[in-house]
Amino acid sequence: MAYDFLSIEKKWQQRWESEGTFNVERDPGSEKFYCLEMFPYPSGALHMGHLRNYSIGDMLARFLMMEGKQVLHPMGYDAFGLPAENAAIKYGTHPHKWTWDNIEHMTDQLKRMGCSYDWRRRVETCNPNYYHWTQWLFLQFHKKGLAYRKTAPVNWCESCGTVLANEQVINDGHCWRCATPVVKKNLVQWFLRITDYAQELLDSLDDLPGWPERVKLMQRNWIGRSEGVRLRFALYGASLEIETFTTRIDTIFGVTFLALSPEHPAVSFIADRSPKKDEIEEFVASSITQTEREQAAAGGEKRGIDTGLFAVNPVNGEKVPVWIANYILMEYGTGAIMGVPAHDQRDFDFARKYSIPVIPVINPPTGEILDGRTMDVAFEEDGIQCNSGKFDGMPSSEALPAMTEWFVSSGWGEREVNFRLRDWLISRQRYWGAPIPIIYCDKCGAVPVPESDLPVELPLDIEMKTGVNPLAGADEWKRAPCPKCGGPGVRETDTMDTFICSSWYFLRFASPWTESGPFETEDTDYWMAVDQYIG
Numbered sequence: 001m002a003y004d005f006l007s008i009e010k011k012w013q014q015r016w017e018s019e020g021t022f023n024v025e026r027d028p029g030s031e032k033f034y035c036l037e038m039f040p041y042p043s044g045a046l047h048m049g050h051l052r053n054y055s056i057g058d059m060l061a062r063f064l065m066m067e068g069k070q071v072l073h074p075m076g077y078d079a080f081g082l083p084a085e086n087a088a089i090k091y092g093t094h095p096h097k098w099t100w101d102n103i104e105h106m107t108d109q110l111k112r113m114g115c116s117y118d119w120r121r122r123v124e125t126c127n128p129n130y131y132h133w134t135q136w137l138f139l140q141f142h143k144k145g146l147a148y149r150k151t152a153p154v155n156w157c158e159s160c161g162t163v164l165a166n167e168q169v170i171n172d173g174h175c176w177r178c179a180t181p182v183v184k185k186n187l188v189q190w191f192l193r194i195t196d197y198a199q200e201l202l203d204s205l206d207d208l209p210g211w212p213e214r215v216k217l218m219q220r221n222w223i224g225r226s227e228g229v230r231l232r233f234a235l236y237g238a239s240l241e242i243e244t245f246t247t248r249i250d251t252i253f254g255v256t257f258l259a260l261s262p263e264h265p266a267v268s269f270i271a272d273r274s275p276k277k278d279e280i281e282e283f284v285a286s287s288i289t290q291t292e293r294e295q296a297a298a299g300g301e302k303r304g305i306d307t308g309l310f311a312v313n314p315v316n317g318e319k320v321p322v323w324i325a326n327y328i329l330m331e332y333g334t335g336a337i338m339g340v341p342a343h344d345q346r347d348f349d350f351a352r353k354y355s356i357p358v359i360p361v362i363n364p365p366t367g368e369i370l371d372g373r374t375m376d377v378a379f380e381e382d383g384i385q386c387n388s389g390k391f392d393g394m395p396s397s398e399a400l401p402a403m404t405e406w407f408v409s410s411g412w413g414e415r416e417v418n419f420r421l422r423d424w425l426i427s428r429q430r431y432w433g434a435p436i437p438i439i440y441c442d443k444c445g446a447v448p449v450p451e452s453d454l455p456v457e458l459p460l461d462i463e464m465k466t467g468v469n470p471l472a473g474a475d476e477w478k479r480a481p482c483p484k485c486g487g488p489g490v491r492e493t494d495t496m497d498t499f500i501c502s503s504w505y506f507l508r509f510a511s512p513w514t515e516s517g518p519f520e521t522e523d524t525d526y527w528m529a530v531d532q533y534i535g
């Protein structure tokens, strides 16, 4: 007899739904299990990847339910983001309609798949009852100084009038939509001060039993803690000092150039005093795309320009040329480096390309004597100091702490711990996201929307156009009285990166109905932490 999928599945799925088989409540008397799966973008329809992922969670959840555990197995939608805007423009619909239609369709598909979810707990990040609390969280960060505004360089298309993601800058620096050359523009953007937590994030990696070492290492490298020295090079004949950071003060005698990022604030000062002002400005303008810059930093083609100015090495008074180079990223360190080509491969590649001298200050422990004129790679390992004044002959591993002590006590610099981690740029010039709850007032500045006025809802009556943030044109929505002085104000038209929305949904699943906060602690005390994440 053939198995009649259609009628048998339907029968049981209806029964699960009518009996609330997978609905779950807190039960302090019994053991809980929180089985969390990656929640999908409502992109249209489920694909085989979803099916695979959600089957794993479904099996686990059902098994544990049958063992008598209280199993929280929820599902929701990561529903804001650019794809909805693009689809809306493409199909002549509204992101709101496109998204909600997809949510209902995909929910129907998941039900037909037979997944054991407590559907009463479904959350959608684009639902005002959810992003109310995303905005509330932003306000708490703002109150503590953890959400702040600063000017940051971004990719900008003049023709589209919008910021572009690095991935949207193509064909050697052109806009992916209209092929206009992309420029770097300094815009005021919102950030979250995640760097305040760098050390805590790093320390907590030691407290993660059962995690693959590979994953922990990735995280460690992303945080990127390094101990070193922050030092200053005085510009020769000018009243300006350039700060750099190095983890290799043992190579300080091998410095043969200084290199600045094209965005370094000292570049215009230097250009004004350089015989090559025009060439420098041209070079800076041509080093616009972040992609090219990151590739250069990672080992790709390096370009630079000699400014004709010199800086003074504090340890020996030697004058070294000051360059501007595309492989120096403003986002890391100080945006300027001391170039030690003998002992850093990137500096070596750059020095060979532009015939800058290479001076070895550490020889290999094998006894080999390096010759800067004939070396074909940088020597980056430990060895024996040479050309290093009173430190000659000392193993470099001993020289590093000794030279740090000497350097710092001579007043040339300070010990410093640096992190690769940067603050998180969260503002997007997009419509389909959670509005940042801020009102600008000429008198009071950036004023947070009072919590009692949340959520700041997205207006639905907008015009969708390519490359323009519809919120910037929503004049009626934008106008709002200043919460502080009552005078005329204007709403922030940037929305939050969707990764903010998806950074706390697992907490909302514990209390999806509460209207008095993002979640109830008695719920999260019971359900958290997530016991198994699948995604």
Ligand SMILES: [Zn+2]
Binding pocket: 157, 158, 159, 160, 161, 175, 176, 177, 178, 179, 180, 467
């Ligand atoms: Zn464009």
Ligand SMILES: [Zn+2]
Binding pocket: 441, 442, 443, 444, 445, 482, 483, 484, 485, 486, 487
């Ligand atoms: Zn005001």
